[in-house]
Amino acid sequence: MVTTSAMSAPSPSVQSLLRPVVSVGSVNGAPTPLAPQIAIEIDDVDFCYGASKALHDITLNIAARQVTAFIGPSGCGKSTLLRCLNRMNDLIDGARVTDGQIRIDGVNIYDPRVDVIELRKRVGMVFQKSNPFPKSIYDNITYGLRIQGENNKARLDEVVEKSLRGAALWDEIKDRLHESALGMSGGQQQRLCIARAIAVEPEIILMDEPCSALDPIATAKVEELIHDLKKQFTIVIVTHNMQQAARVSDRTAFFYLGKLIEYAETKVIFMQPANAQTEAYVSGRFG
Amino acid sequence: MSAPKITTSTLFGRPSWAQRAEQGVLWLLRLCTYFVLVCAAFIFFDIGWKGGAVIFKTSAPFINVPFLTEAPETLNVFMRDGQKVTMGDRAFREYKSKHEALMKGAKVETYVYSAGGIFPNIVGTVLLVAGAILIALVLGVLSAIYLSEYATDGTFIRFLRLSIVNLAGVPSIVYGLFGFGFFVIALDFGVSLIAGWLTLAFMVLPVIITASEEALKAVPKGYREGSLALGATKFQTIMSNVLPYAMPGILTSSVLSIARVAGETAPIMFTAAFVMRDELPWQVQKWTDSIFQGVMALPYHIYVVASKIPQNEYTRNVQYGTAFVFLFTVAAIAMTAIILRQRLRKKYQW
Numbered sequence: 001m002v003t004t005s006a007m008s009a010p011s012p013s014v015q016s017l018l019r020p021v022v023s024v025g026s027v028n029g030a031p032t033p034l035a036p037q038i039a040i041e042i043d044d045v046d047f048c049y050g051a052s053k054a055l056h057d058i059t060l061n062i063a064a065r066q067v068t069a070f071i072g073p074s075g076c077g078k079s080t081l082l083r084c085l086n087r088m089n090d091l092i093d094g095a096r097v098t099d100g101q102i103r104i105d106g107v108n109i110y111d112p113r114v115d116v117i118e119l120r121k122r123v124g125m126v127f128q129k130s131n132p133f134p135k136s137i138y139d140n141i142t143y144g145l146r147i148q149g150e151n152n153k154a155r156l157d158e159v160v161e162k163s164l165r166g167a168a169l170w171d172e173i174k175d176r177l178h179e180s181a182l183g184m185s186g187g188q189q190q191r192l193c194i195a196r197a198i199a200v201e202p203e204i205i206l207m208d209e210p211c212s213a214l215d216p217i218a219t220a221k222v223e224e225l226i227h228d229l230k231k232q233f234t235i236v237i238v239t240h241n242m243q244q245a246a247r248v249s250d251r252t253a254f255f256y257l258g259k260l261i262e263y264a265e266t267k268v269i270f271m272q273p274a275n276a277q278t279e280a281y282v283s284g285r286f287g
Numbered sequence: 288m289s290a291p292k293i294t295t296s297t298l299f300g301r302p303s304w305a306q307r308a309e310q311g312v313l314w315l316l317r318l319c320t321y322f323v324l325v326c327a328a329f330i331f332f333d334i335g336w337k338g339g340a341v342i343f344k345t346s347a348p349f350i351n352v353p354f355l356t357e358a359p360e361t362l363n364v365f366m367r368d369g370q371k372v373t374m375g376d377r378a379f380r381e382y383k384s385k386h387e388a389l390m391k392g393a394k395v396e397t398y399v400y401s402a403g404g405i406f407p408n409i410v411g412t413v414l415l416v417a418g419a420i421l422i423a424l425v426l427g428v429l430s431a432i433y434l435s436e437y438a439t440d441g442t443f444i445r446f447l448r449l450s451i452v453n454l455a456g457v458p459s460i461v462y463g464l465f466g467f468g469f470f471v472i473a474l475d476f477g478v479s480l481i482a483g484w485l486t487l488a489f490m491v492l493p494v495i496i497t498a499s500e501e502a503l504k505a506v507p508k509g510y511r512e513g514s515l516a517l518g519a520t521k522f523q524t525i526m527s528n529v530l531p532y533a534m535p536g537i538l539t540s541s542v543l544s545i546a547r548v549a550g551e552t553a554p555i556m557f558t559a560a561f562v563m564r565d566e567l568p569w570q571v572q573k574w575t576d577s578i579f580q581g582v583m584a585l586p587y588h589i590y591v592v593a594s595k596i597p598q599n600e601y602t603r604n605v606q607y608g609t610a611f612v613f614l615f616t617v618a619a620i621a622m623t624a625i626i627l628r629q630r631l632r633k634k635y636q637w
Binding site for chain 1: 439507509510511512513514515516517518519520523527528532635636
């Protein structure tokens, strides 16, 4: 059964993702034989919604403790790829990875033995539309731990404070932890969702256009937060806003019509893109 | 070239045909709506007025307590010293044994069910409604969860939905006969609370399933995704982050069902209701036997006193009194569900 080792161990074991234990790589905190700075390997992935193919042969490595941005026009497959990384696409009928592998710590997360629940604890997600639950702020943050069976009040209190501080929200709302989360402003709600995601101590946080519904000031706060969070977490962000990609990310992947067109350091993508389509898109000529 | 002239007569003149037709339509619609109000007012006023006269008294304690706390009994009417005396059966027997000489040869008229009260009927109806709604809610909500959260649309599921809709159209007497054949005879429950509960529950199940499914589907997808992304299982997500928010909608369906379960006579007349029974359901040797006891019920009592016994001024009181108490009981049970819904709405506002 699932243990909490993935949450507390500084270097999570490969086994925690797999229900029947299989030995892949080394355990007990030793670094995996794969290059340690790579958090996610996306290897030649094809993805289909029913009969229509949404992703074609996507191959890229996502670096640990960096911010990777996925950009591209609507319908290019960037959100689809993001939702492959924590298998959120499993919820859609007929949606499936048809070829290739996505590996985290060397384990293919589409292996039938993978425990999806454990995977989602390790790969958190923040959605486009902020979705605080209609509960108190406190209950929102402790939701993830409570469903894992954590009921120790002192521990929950500690996690609430730590997560809210981590999401730069503590000072704003520490006096109304037991009020409804829906009474907060839009920007606060989105940062609460980030706090809720980091409360279960994931390694990777996926963000699906987290600022698209926020005003510029709230956006600036979230971007600042992303900058702080990358010290601890690997972040993958999908954004429509190219300035945002340029501001927050270390590496940027440009997608078009379900294909990865170019993937490089953000500086390179925006200053000297190798591909003509990339250049046209980042300079605002199409998309 | 002359500009079109707007004369005062076209703007301020007599109403045109179109205007009159519009007025006519408005009044037709209005009258149709008001007609419902007239019917409702007539029913409530008639029962409130005549039933109220039975239930309420002008002197302390202002309420006809025996009517609410005693079992029905036969009314005896006889002449004493040239005056008409009315007496319930128990009191009458005692009186008769004390005044044997006096009563010899006296002419006594008896009116069945016209004395005493309707306490066992109130108890029976409350128990029938509570049990049936509980069973229907558990079964209905679980089915709705399956249909809305787990089942993928296919031929079989479409057939299943069609069956549920069709079930809603089955006449209640058919449910009564089904309950009698299946629960009372085949499963050998006898005429009992449990047979009545199950029959009534099956009768309202389609309404509860359909309404619960709609309520579940109305919960935003974001709550499900947010919960799953935190590592909750699907069932954990449903129980802690979907079902609570759907509860107000589910309770709305149960309010409608309460009125139906309480009011239907046909399903219980073969499965749970007795015309007359001296023991209350909990007056049994073993407490587990209590669900196998038949009960008296308000709607069935109204049916009996209104159509199965000779009509006279004494039975009238029982009829109106029972109808009044019946309306009040249903309103009280429904009100409980409405208050519960209001609380949940406040707690989980979204």
